[in-house]
Amino acid sequence: xxxxATQAIDKAELWGGGRSPFSVSYGKMMMWFxxxxxxxxxxxxxxxxxxxxxxxxxxxxxxxxxxxHFPFTHAHLTLMYVALMTFIxxxxxxxxxxxxxxxxxxxxxxxxxxMLFTVLGGAIxxxxxxxxxxxxxxxxxxxxxxxxxxTMARLDIDEASQTxxxxxxxxxxxxxxxxxxxxxxxxxxHIQGANLDRNEYGPQLYANFFFFITGFHxxxxxxxxxxxxxxxxxxxxxxxxxxxxxxxxxxxxxxxxFVDLVWVFVFTFFYLI
Amino acid sequence: MERDDIIEYSLHAHHSEEDGKKIRKKIFFVxxxxxxxxxxxxxxxxxxxxxxxxxxxxAWASIKVAFxxxxxxxxxxxxxxxxxxxxxxxxxRNVILIPYAIFILxxxxxxxxESSFIHEVKNFIGWV
Numbered sequence: 001x002x003x004x005a006t007q008a009i010d011k012a013e014l015w016g017g018g019r020s021p022f023s024v025s026y027g028k029m030m031m032w033f034x035x036x037x038x039x040x041x042x043x044x045x046x047x048x049x050x051x052x053x054x055x056x057x058x059x060x061x062x063x064x065x066x067x068x069h070f071p072f073t074h075a076h077l078t079l080m081y082v083a084l085m086t087f088i089x090x091x092x093x094x095x096x097x098x099x100x101x102x103x104x105x106x107x108x109x110x111x112x113x114x115m116l117f118t119v120l121g122g123a124i125x126x127x128x129x130x131x132x133x134x135x136x137x138x139x140x141x142x143x144x145x146x147x148x149x150x151t152m153a154r155l156d157i158d159e160a161s162q163t164x165x166x167x168x169x170x171x172x173x174x175x176x177x178x179x180x181x182x183x184x185x186x187x188x189x190h191i192q193g194a195n196l197d198r199n200e201y202g203p204q205l206y207a208n209f210f211f212f213i214t215g216f217h218x219x220x221x222x223x224x225x226x227x228x229x230x231x232x233x234x235x236x237x238x239x240x241x242x243x244x245x246x247x248x249x250x251x252x253x254x255x256x257x258f259v260d261l262v263w264v265f266v267f268t269f270f271y272l273i
Numbered sequence: 274m275e276r277d278d279i280i281e282y283s284l285h286a287h288h289s290e291e292d293g294k295k296i297r298k299k300i301f302f303v304x305x306x307x308x309x310x311x312x313x314x315x316x317x318x319x320x321x322x323x324x325x326x327x328x329x330x331x332a333w334a335s336i337k338v339a340f341x342x343x344x345x346x347x348x349x350x351x352x353x354x355x356x357x358x359x360x361x362x363x364x365x366r367n368v369i370l371i372p373y374a375i376f377i378l379x380x381x382x383x384x385x386x387e388s389s390f391i392h393e394v395k396n397f398i399g400w401v
Contacts, residue, residue: 003282003360004286005362018278022362022368024361024362025282025283029365036373039373040373040377043377043380044380047380048384051385051387054389057328058392062322062323063323064322065324078318078319079318079319083312083315087308090304090307090311093355094300094304097300097354097355104287104288105287105293106287172322172324245281245284245286246283250283250357253356257351257356258356261348261351261352264344264347265344267344268314268341268343268344272340273340
């Protein structure tokens with residue numbers, strides 16, 4: 001990008017006043033400052049997640065045993081849905097950067113086209129997240145039981161043969177002893193689904209972090225979609241053409257890429273590790 | 274009142290059709306890279322799931338490190354190329370990245386230290 005920022009300007013002149021020493025407009029710099037503070041919030045969330053899972057390491061569930069659902073199928077597709085969501089967000093980030101590039105060429109049609117795709121990608125992501133939340137909240141078909149050591153074991157009953165299996169969500173081990181399972185169902189606490197006061201997957205904090213981290217990120221996506229939509233409407237109305245530059249597209253672009261950036265970290269630290 | 278003392282830095286960011294082609298090429302390269310890294314991460318997550326590996330073993334530890342490295346590579350490309358921070362002045366880059374890195378590294382250090390201690394105490398007094 002051939003901006004003023006790439007030109008070599010004498011330090012004394014840069015910092016001498018009457019101009020931005022960073023060669024950026026006020027609005028763009030403030031967007032960066034806002035993103036730093038927002039990044040600190042998300043950083044706080046993710047390090048707190050690390051704190052929780054580190055000291056609850058003895059009962060923390062295995063994510064692969066929880067996120068394997070996929071719409072319209074009962075197949076066991078480990079992590080595929082989250083991967084799809086990640087991909088949708090990356091693609092909408094790409095269409096955003098293409099909109100910024102079109103803006104630098106004063107290509108109004110290009111900006112409108114790519115902004116439209118970006119808004120669409122964000123909306124699809126939000127819909128996917130709603131499905132993910134619904135699946136997580138409803139929980140498994142038969143719920144789970146609290147084991148002696150505090151871990152959770154999920155019940156599964158085979159329809160045809162009526163054989164039961166208990167799968168430990170912390171170790172991944174399976175119990176198939178029918179008498180033992182009947183005994184556990186009799187005596188142990190049964191939990192179905194997850195919300196802020198019960199959680200069939202593991203420690204309560206696990207569900208709380210799921211709701212707070214993905215929820216806070218989803219709220220950012222929602223506001224990003226709304227802001228992108230506003231900028232799209234103004235591009236169609238020709239505001240930026242009249243102004244002579246599409247810097248507003250660049251500024252919302254920064255926010256939108258930041259939302260994608262956060263998801264990259266959430267994906268790693270919540271789902272993979 | 275129209276002000277004439279404001280420099281419009283954004284006007285300098287305009288580029289020609291040819292430059293645009295080069296920039297788009299770079300964007301598509303980064304897109305492919307991000308997609309491939311994500312695919313590798315998912316594949317690793319499926320093949321070497323936590324249920325198949327010893328959580329305290331070296332295999333899982335090295336996979337964890339690999340995940341973090343891949344995430345940082347992805348983050349670097351998003352920030353430097355998509356957010357154009359790589360094209361900004363070095364002083365702006367430092368103002369944004371260095372304070373953030375200091376805060377987060379300290380936070381990570383203190384939380385991991387403390388949670389290890391809490392875990393030990395819990396095991397010691399037998400509180401689950």
